[in-house]
Amino acid sequence: MVSSGSCVIGVPTHIRTPDAATWRIAMARPSGLERRLLAILNERRRRRILPRTTIVILVALFAGVVLPVGMMRAMANEPEPAPKPDRFVRLVVGTDRMTLEGAETT
Numbered sequence: 001m002v003s004s005g006s007c008v009i010g011v012p013t014h015i016r017t018p019d020a021a022t023w024r025i026a027m028a029r030p031s032g033l034e035r036r037l038l039a040i041l042n043e044r045r046r047r048r049i050l051p052r053t054t055i056v057i058l059v060a061l062f063a064g065v066v067l068p069v070g071m072m073r074a075m076a077n078e079p080e081p082a083p084k085p086d087r088f089v090r091l092v093v094g095t096d097r098m099t100l101e102g103a104e105t106t
Contacts, residue, residue, distance in 0.1 A: 039045065050058075090101045 092099045
């Protein structure tokens with residue numbers, strides 16, 4: 001029977017520790033968070049809004065491309081209209097009977 005203490009001691013001996021070179025490579029690269037923070041704190045970076053004419057041009061391009069494509073897709077998905085009948089039949093209801101006018105009797 002194996003005691004639980006021997007299992008716990010045996011686990012760390014089977015785990016391979018990374019080489020020192022692996023740690024140096026990981027530390028040499030700047031992290032994504034570090035790059036983002038440096039970009040936020042950079043005072044030389046231009047942070048201006050888009051000019052009004054650029055915004056108007058982008059909205060016009062959007063409306064000129066996306067809206068017609070959406071309309072074409074909507075038209076392609078429309079169901080076909082039901083066929084129109086060649087003749088009409090009228091139901092006549094009387095006190096003692098019902099008849100169909102225009103119907104062929106066989």
